[in-house]
Amino acid sequence: xxxxxxxxxxxxxxxxxxxxxKQFKNPSYVGDPINAVRIFNEKEVDELLILxxxxxxxxxxxxxxxxxEIVSEAFMPVGYGGGISSLAVAQKVFQLGxxxxxxxxxxxxxxQLLADIGAIYxxxxxxxxxxYKKGFVGGTKAYFTNGTKxxxxxxxxxxxxxxxxxxxEIILNAIDREGTYRGFDINLLQQIVGLVQIPVVVSGGASxxxxxxxxxxxxxxxxxxxxxxxxxxxxxAVLISYPRNxxxx
Amino acid sequence: MTTIINxxxxxxxxxxxxxxxxxxxxxxxxxHNDISSSDRLIxxxxxxxxxxxxxxxQLGLLELLKKEVLxxxxxxxxxxxxxxxxxxxxxxGNLAGLGFIDAQTKKFELQxxxxxxxxxxxxxxxxxxxxxxxxxxxxxxxxxxxHSYYIDCANQEDILCTTxxxxxxxxxxxxxxxxxxxxxxxxxxxxxxxxxxxFCKN
Numbered sequence: 001x002x003x004x005x006x007x008x009x010x011x012x013x014x015x016x017x018x019x020x021x022k023q024f025k026n027p028s029y030v031g032d033p034i035n036a037v038r039i040f041n042e043k044e045v046d047e048l049l050i051l052x053x054x055x056x057x058x059x060x061x062x063x064x065x066x067x068x069e070i071v072s073e074a075f076m077p078v079g080y081g082g083g084i085s086s087l088a089v090a091q092k093v094f095q096l097g098x099x100x101x102x103x104x105x106x107x108x109x110x111x112q113l114l115a116d117i118g119a120i121y122x123x124x125x126x127x128x129x130x131x132y133k134k135g136f137v138g139g140t141k142a143y144f145t146n147g148t149k150x151x152x153x154x155x156x157x158x159x160x161x162x163x164x165x166x167x168x169e170i171i172l173n174a175i176d177r178e179g180t181y182r183g184f185d186i187n188l189l190q191q192i193v194g195l196v197q198i199p200v201v202v203s204g205g206a207s208x209x210x211x212x213x214x215x216x217x218x219x220x221x222x223x224x225x226x227x228x229x230x231x232x233x234x235x236x237a238v239l240i241s242y243p244r245n246x247x248x249x
Numbered sequence: 250m251t252t253i254i255n256x257x258x259x260x261x262x263x264x265x266x267x268x269x270x271x272x273x274x275x276x277x278x279x280x281h282n283d284i285s286s287s288d289r290l291i292x293x294x295x296x297x298x299x300x301x302x303x304x305x306x307q308l309g310l311l312e313l314l315k316k317e318v319l320x321x322x323x324x325x326x327x328x329x330x331x332x333x334x335x336x337x338x339x340x341x342g343n344l345a346g347l348g349f350i351d352a353q354t355k356k357f358e359l360q361x362x363x364x365x366x367x368x369x370x371x372x373x374x375x376x377x378x379x380x381x382x383x384x385x386x387x388x389x390x391x392x393x394x395x396h397s398y399y400i401d402c403a404n405q406e407d408i409l410c411t412t413x414x415x416x417x418x419x420x421x422x423x424x425x426x427x428x429x430x431x432x433x434x435x436x437x438x439x440x441x442x443x444x445x446x447x448f449c450k451n
Contacts, residue, residue: 002363003370003414044438046371072266077393077436097262099295099395099436122296124367124395168367199365221370249371249391 004248006046006222007212008201009229011036013052013082016066020230021053022179024131024147030230030238037070040229043242046249047077049102049171049224055083056105056145062093071097079127087116094121102171104129107162108144108151115166123168123198130155130162130192133175140188147175155188156195163196170200171224177205179227184215193219209246216248251275251449252287256304259295259330263435267442273449279308289449290314290323293435294330295395298354299342301334311347318349324426325349326448329396332422332429341398350424351403359415367397372420372432374410380423382409382447390440392432394420400431 011033012019018036019027030036033050040048050070055062062083071078074097081102084090090101090113106113107128118126132142132155142151142158151158159170172192174185182205189202199221206212206225215223232239251268253261253275261277268275275291276283284290294301305311317323327335336346339354346354357366371391376383399418402408409421412431420431428448434441 002361003368003372006370041438071263073270075267075270075436075438075442077395077433094260095262097260097266099260099263120296120300122367122395124369125295169369197365199369221365 003221005212005216005220006201007247008047008049008222008224009040009045009242010049010051010203010224010226012226013050013063013066014054016063018230019053020179020226024175024178027053033066034069034073036230036240037074039240040242041073041075043244045076045242046247047079047222048074049079050081051102052082053146057148061089064092064096067093067098068096081127081129084113085110087113090117091120094125100125100127100169102127102129103167104131105145107158107165108149111161111165114162118166118168123166126167127169127171128159128162128165128167129171129173130158131173131175143175156191159192159196163198167198169198169221170196172200172202174204178203180205181207181227181233183207183211184223186214186218189215189220190218212246250287251289251291252283253277253291253293254284254310255279256294256301256308256310258301258304259293260435261293264291264293264328264445267435267445268449271442271446271449273446279310281309281313284310284313284317287323288451290317290325292325292327292331292334294328294334296330297341298330298333298339298346298398299344301330302344302346305334305347314347318427322426324448325428327429328435329431329433332431333398333400335427335429336400339398349427350407350422350429352407352419352422353401353403354398355401356398357414361415364415367395368414369395372412372414374412374420376410377408378406378423380409381450382421382423382428382444384447386443386447387440390443392420392434392437392440394432396431400429
């Protein structure tokens with residue numbers, strides 16, 4: 001039997017704190033990341049994804065001290081993204097106890113990095129984040145550097161490039177949907193699942209269990225979500241939750 | 250004292266983090282005196298089998314581990330690649346392993362084309378025998394797996410548990426003082442914690 005898809009909370013780091021964005025913009029403060037991880041730990045989440053949204057834009061290395069603090073109490077698989085610009089940086093992050101590194105900007109300027117990391121840690125430790133949105137002209141394109149730099153590729157093209165470069169997993173991240181509760185982009189998810197052999201995790205727009213079920217149906221190996229796990233609607237008051245009846249295991 | 254063998258592969262820090270949380274003393278080391286003087290050993294690992302054997306050889310650990318595990322009967326727990334390294338042979342690199350247990354490491358060749366390799370994610374196990382490792386554990390445990398190769402035990406009585414992924418494979422073994430887990434207890438919440446705590450009990 002195929003494995004049940006993983007439900008993955010996404011935590012965004014910004015200025016050393018835990019933040020939440022909408023469509024990759026307007027970061028608003030959520031709280032202390034260590035405390036949030038402690039809560040997700042108690043709730044036995046399937047996996048955690050931690051993304052530092054400052055590193056690539058400001059061209060700086062990951063905040064190793066913060067990652068180490070977060071990971072030391074995270075008894076589940078943890079993926080980290082942000083500033084993974086060289087093998088040496090990736091190695092430092094793995095040594096802190098992280099299982100997977102998320103690569104985005106290097107997909108544009110250093111594809112060899114994916115293969116280099118995979119050769120040591122295995123392809124399953126290399127995750128390519130395909131961030132994309134619809135432009136006013138030219139259709140839907142992939143973006144780099146936290147959604148600030150438009151690429152010449154469609155998300156479909158970049159997914160194939162990422163798999164060839166050595167990614168062991170893809171996160172398909174719909175910038176337009178992030179933080180909007182509009183539901184996942186099931187149409188593109190289905191296309192990407194058909195194009196690559198590696199597992200695909202869908203992200204952006206999750207609102208309820210029906211969204212997860214639709215993604216599962218479309219072949220997602222995981223569903224990532226931010227807002228629905230850190231906010232309580234309708235007013236987006238901060239409330240970290242992970243409803244047990246949402247997971248598949 | 251528990252020594253987590255540091256052979257430059259995988260994630261010894263995650264195991265130390267969980268043992269620390271449980272209040273169990275441990276150290277990450279490849280030092281021969283540390284290994285000889287510990288009560289038990291954990292062989293972690295994520296990565297390529299051949300790379301793993303080469304690293305153990307370069308660190309001079311092949312003979313030492315043999316002496317400690319086979320002669321001195323020191324308990325050892327292999328995790329993921331660490332478990333596979335305890336077997337006689339692996340199809341990953343086609344070479345011999347430590348050979349502490351009569352088993353082989355084979356590549357998944359699944360009939361169902363929709364099943365992806367690596368087998369990555371949470372799965373359940375079916376326990377096949379009693380063991381100190383699984384005393385008083387939670388009901389319906391689930392564990393986190395990441396692997397492309399699986400273990401085939403020559404002796405049925407060594408099989409601690411099996412897992413189904415298209416077909417049943419050995420997800421845990423125990424032969425006397427030699428334990429192996431294909432999944433990652435250090436990344437499996439309370440379910441993994443219980444196993445590590447049991448292993449570290451005298």
